[in-house]
Amino acid sequence: MxxxxxxxxxxxxxxxxxxxxxxxxxxxxxxxxxxxxxxxxxxxxxxxxxxxxxxxxxxxxxxxxxxxxxxxxxxxxxxxxxxxxxxxxxxxxxxxxxxxxYVSNGNLEQWLHGDVGPCSPLTWEIRMKIIFGTAKGLSYLHDGLEPKVVHRDIKSSNILLDKQWNPKVSDFGLARLLCSDSSYVTTRVMGTFGYVAPEYASTDMLNERSDVYSFGVLIMELISGRNPVDYSRPPEEANLIDWLKKMVSNRDPEGVVDPKLPEKPILRPLKRALLVALHCVDPNA
Structure with missing residues (x-):
């Protein structure tokens, strides 16, 4: 042998x-x-x-x-x-x-959408910790490396959690690895329905702005506990971004908060988090 x-x-x-x-x-x-x-x-x-x-x-x-x-x-x-x-x-x-x-505490999708009972272990503080840590990881990929790395598939199942609820972005090299020819882009590998920036559909190119858009959807998912797209809900609530924009414009930010949260967040930090999310998914990339 x-x-x-x-x-x-x-x-x-x-x-x-x-x-x-x-x-x-x-x-x-x-x-x-x-x-x-x-x-x-x-x-x-x-x-x-x-x-x-x-x-x-x-x-x-x-x-x-x-x-x-x-x-x-x-x-x-x-x-x-x-x-x-x-x-x-x-x-x-x-x-x-x-x-x-191996990251021992599963992924964010399991904790947000899995069977965790009527009261989620993800407190507001933990959710903010996950948002901040994910932002730091993405910022490092975009601005701390040369050449920069664009993740291209930011979503809750790609955010792994350790026992202290520290987030770790996974699969950040897969897009680059499977597509070292920069002109080769496929949605099979890059991008997940509900998280993908609208300009991708028209240009076929994903860049760091696409990651920012997906990150905005992730913030909304963390605040609301809802999937980015959920056809089991009424038609006007099926798309998370559209529903959340409507709720905010109707001056009902507290109405978007995940009912499984053990205690409601203070209004000011909630509004700030929603504002960041809305900036991230702004149609003007």
Whole structure:
């Protein structure tokens, strides 16, 4: 048997396929914790008991190993407390996998829209903490890196939470990794219905302003506890942005607050948060 080269890069680790098979129990179905247009996500444990998440990418573009390594290395060097850390990767044959740190408290979507009972554990203070941390992570991607990284798929399921409710933006390198040709853009990988900026539909180009728009939708989602688009609601309430704009223009900001909040926020910080959200989704990008 030929043992593949294993290189310890400055920022992370080149994992062998065998290491990741052992960690995920041969990529067992019971280890699957997510699935998307980019591939399948597995939870695993390395031999040193480090908990990891493995994203097995659909290698539809047939990326060359060298190109893949260069892209992953650029993303792997990114360090910020509000970004999920990329530990390393696997590139053997046609296999392309990313290995991330495991964040123990699930994602924001589960806590907002899952079955958490009549009273949400997400207090107003926690929700503001999540908004601030997400903003810091996004600001770092846009302004703290050269070249900048545009996330292109900001949504509640991509905001992971630790035990102290600190947010960590995940999948921030996937758009770049799966689309290293900058002219190649696809909604299968980039953008989720309800979060995507309207100018994307007309220009087919996503940039940091698109991230800001999605972030505005995320703020509205956190304040209201509602999905960006929900056809189970009356037609005039199905679109979160339109409904929230109407409520604010009718001078009823308190009417948009999530009924599962343990206690209502003070009016002034509520209005400030809503104003920021409305600025983010302003039709004039």
């Amino acid at each position: 030929v043992v593949p080269d294993v290189s310890h890069l400055g920022w992370g680790h080149w994992y062998t396929l065998r290491e990741l098979e052992v960690a995920t129990n041969s990529f067992a179905h019971e280890n699957v914790i997510g699935e998307g247009g980019y591939g399948i996500v597995y939870q695993g444990v390395l031999e040193d008991n480090t908990e990891i998440v493995v994203k097995n990418l659909l290698n539809n573009r047939g990326q060359a190993e060298r190109e893949f390594k260069v892209e992953v290395e650029a993303i792997g060097r990114v360090r910020h407390k509000n970004l999920v850390r990329l530990l390393g990767y696997c590139a053997e044959g046609a296999q392309r996998m990313l290995v991330y740190e």
